[in-house]
Structure formats: C-alpha cells, structure tokens
Amino acid sequence: MIPKSQIVNLPVYEPGKPIEDVKRELGLTEVIKLASNENPFGYSPNVREALLSQLDHLPIYPDGACLELREAVASFLGVKGDELVFGNGSDELVVLITRAYLQGGTNTIMAVPTFSVYKTNAEIEGADVIEVPSIEGAHDLDGMLAKVDERTRVIWICNPNNPTGTMITETELVRFLNQVPDHVLVVLDEAYSEYVKSEEYPNSIKLMDEYKNLIILRTFSKIYGLAALRVGYGIASAEIIDKLNRVREPFNVNHLAQKAALAALADQEFVRSCQQANAEGLQQMYAGLDELGVKYYRSETNFVYIMPERDSREIFNEMLKLGIIIRAFPEAIRVTVGSREQNEKMLAAMRAVLTPTAS
Numbered sequence: 001m002i003p004k005s006q007i008v009n010l011p012v013y014e015p016g017k018p019i020e021d022v023k024r025e026l027g028l029t030e031v032i033k034l035a036s037n038e039n040p041f042g043y044s045p046n047v048r049e050a051l052l053s054q055l056d057h058l059p060i061y062p063d064g065a066c067l068e069l070r071e072a073v074a075s076f077l078g079v080k081g082d083e084l085v086f087g088n089g090s091d092e093l094v095v096l097i098t099r100a101y102l103q104g105g106t107n108t109i110m111a112v113p114t115f116s117v118y119k120t121n122a123e124i125e126g127a128d129v130i131e132v133p134s135i136e137g138a139h140d141l142d143g144m145l146a147k148v149d150e151r152t153r154v155i156w157i158c159n160p161n162n163p164t165g166t167m168i169t170e171t172e173l174v175r176f177l178n179q180v181p182d183h184v185l186v187v188l189d190e191a192y193s194e195y196v197k198s199e200e201y202p203n204s205i206k207l208m209d210e211y212k213n214l215i216i217l218r219t220f221s222k223i224y225g226l227a228a229l230r231v232g233y234g235i236a237s238a239e240i241i242d243k244l245n246r247v248r249e250p251f252n253v254n255h256l257a258q259k260a261a262l263a264a265l266a267d268q269e270f271v272r273s274c275q276q277a278n279a280e281g282l283q284q285m286y287a288g289l290d291e292l293g294v295k296y297y298r299s300e301t302n303f304v305y306i307m308p309e310r311d312s313r314e315i316f317n318e319m320l321k322l323g324i325i326i327r328a329f330p331e332a333i334r335v336t337v338g339s340r341e342q343n344e345k346m347l348a349a350m351r352a353v354l355t356p357t358a359s
C-alpha cells in the first residue's frame with residue numbers, strides 16, 4: 001500500500017497525559033492535570049440538565065446545520081446565521097480550512113511556537129509550511145508579512161497565542177491586515193478570547209466588515225468547559241463559510257454537543273465567574289513564579305508559558321512524580337491555571353523541583 005507521501009513522517013499528536021494513567025503508573029492517589037488548558041471549574045450546571053433531557057434522542061441523526069445553536073450564537077455575537085460554521089471542536093475547523101484552501105504548490109504562514117494543529121493539517125494537504133519565529137512569545141507580524149507571496153493561501157494568527165499566552169493588539173492587527181493581499185485568508189484563532197483582560201484586544205468581529213479575508217475561530221472547549229463534547233465555530237463572510245460547508249461532513253457536530261453548547265452559551269454568569277477566578281489564579285501563579293525567580297510571559301489566557309533554566313523534559317518528569325501533569329515544550333513548560341488549591345500544589349511542586357535544597 002502507498003500512503004500520501006506527506007503523511008509518512010508526520011508526528012502523531014501527543015495529548016496531555018490522562019490522570020488515570022499517571023495514577024496507575026506511579027501509584028499516586030492524587031494527580032492534578034494542568035496540561036491541556038481545561039476549565040478547572042467544570043461547566044455550567046445548565047448543561048447537565050440539557051444533556052439528561054436528550055437521552056431518548058440518540059437514535060436520531062443530529063441537525064447537520066446546527067440551526068438552534070446557529071441562531072443562538074448569531075444573536076449572541078451580532079452576526080448573521082450564514083456567517084457561522086460549526087465544527088467537531090475548532091480543531092475540525094482547522095481541518096476544513098486546510099482542506100478548502102491548501103494543496104501542493106501553495107504555502108501557509110504561521111508563528112513558531114504556536115498551536116501545532118495548523119502545521120499538521122497543512123502538511124497533510126501537501127502545502128509548504130513557513131514558520132516565522134516569534135519575538136518574546138508574540139507573533140512577528142512584519143516577519144510573517146515578509147514571507148507572503150503569490151502562492152500563499154492562509155496565514156494563522158493565534159490570538160492569544162497557545163502556548164505563549166501573549167496577545168496581538170487591535171492596532172497591530174489592523175496594521176497587519178492592511179498589508180495582507182486579498183488572495184490570502186487570515187485565520188484568527190481566538191480559543192482563549194473569553195479570558196483576555198487587556199482593553200487592547202481586537203474586536204475582531206467588527207473588523208470582518210472591512211476585511212473580507214478574515215475567519216475567526218472560537219470554541220466551547222475552554223472557558224465553557226465542554227472539551228469532551230467537541231464544539232467549535234468559525235465566523236467569516238458567507239462566501240468563506242460556503243467554501244467550508246462544501247468540505248464539511250454532513251453531521252459533524254453531534255446532537256448532545258449542540259444541546260450542551262446551547263445551554264452553556266445561555267449561562268454567561270458561569271463564564272464571568274470563571275474569568276474572575278482565572279484572573280485571580282494568574283496573579284497567584286505570577287507571585288509564586290516571581291518568588292522562584294523563574295522567567296515567564298504574562299498571559300492573557302488560562303495558562304502560563306514558563307522558561308526555567310533547566311531541561312523542560314526533566315522538569316516535566318519530576319513534576320509528574322509529584323503528581324502534577326504539565327506540558328513540556330523544547331525550551332519551556334506550559335502550566336494551566338487551576339483552582340486556587342491546585343495552583344498552590346503546583347507551585348509547591350515546582351518549588352521542590354526547581355530549588356530542591358530550599359525545600
């Protein structure tokens with residue numbers, strides 16, 4: 001058998017380690033996972049009721065158009081229904097974008113480090129991936145612009161960026177969009193937008209009026225706490241949405257996910273309480289990290305990118321032995337903001353790992 005040449009050496013995505021695996025392997029009774037930017041406060045209580053009321057519905061195919069959810073999200077955001085596309089997580093929207101816009105002979109531009117799903121899917125489509133190193137964790141927008149040519153089809157802007165937690169301001173984004181040629185689609189991945197505190201964060205939906213080559217990605221996996229159910233959406237002109245619908249599978253978002261997302265969206269009080277708790281958690285983490293004298297970037301998200309002067313894989317392994325699952329990158333670790341108690345335990349473990357003599 002002969003698979004597509006571009007997939008033969010593709011890395012297999014390595015998810016954050018599951019809690020139960022770690023407990024079993026290391027014989028620990030308590031394990032805290034701060035590896036995948038999941039919501040430590042769960043999800044809105046409305047969601048449980050919504051799901052339980054739908055259990056008789058399982059033999060029926062879901063609504064392929066997500067009509068009810070579409071109307072709710074459109075009204076929540078102030079956009080038209082045909083300016084939305086839903087996906088099995090926003091991960092699937094990345095797949096749809098690459099399917100619809102990339103192929104051999106084209107190229108796509110992204111920051112490094114950024115969300116790894118962009119690169120993987122671009123490579124599957126056979127496009128050339130151009131990675132532009134970030135500056136202090138922030139996208140080098142001028143550097144990215146300098147790489148645009150007539151073969152460029154998609155530019156990925158993760159804002160705020162995963163894994164660094166840094167943000168591009170509206171002024172910077174507008175300056176960038178003014179210079180991107182019309183033939184290039186700009187993807188603004190806003191998976192963490194609900195966590196952003198900065199006043200300078202772009203009002204990207206308003207920018208869609210002026211910039212027709214823009215698509216915004218959002219998700220129910222992060223602040224809404226529904227990662228297991230897989231619901232994300234894209235906001236773009238009806239013309240772009242139409243292209244994505246052509247490559248979308250008919251029933252890509254399941255029925256329970258649609259109902260849960262609808263119930264979650266209706267509970268903005270839950271969202272506000274998570275924003276508040278996360279802001280406090282970030283302050284708690286900054287204070288602890290400052291005490292350890294370790295370098296990190298200030299974050300507009302629910303995670304912190306930390307750059308200790310030691311091998312990140314070693315730190316990952318030592319934290320794991322203490323029952324804390326984090327994420328290792330080549331030159332940094334990324335830690336999700338947990339509950340106050342989880343953060344405390346994480347910081348104590350990090351203190352033990354980074355300053356073993358002091359503890």
Ligand SMILES: *Cc1c(COP(=O)(O)O)cnc(C)c1O
Nearest residue numbers: 089090091115162191219221232
């Ligand atoms: C978590 C994450 C997503 C994926 O979200 P799903 O909706 O769960 O697929 C997309 N983009 C970024 C940057 C993320 O961190």
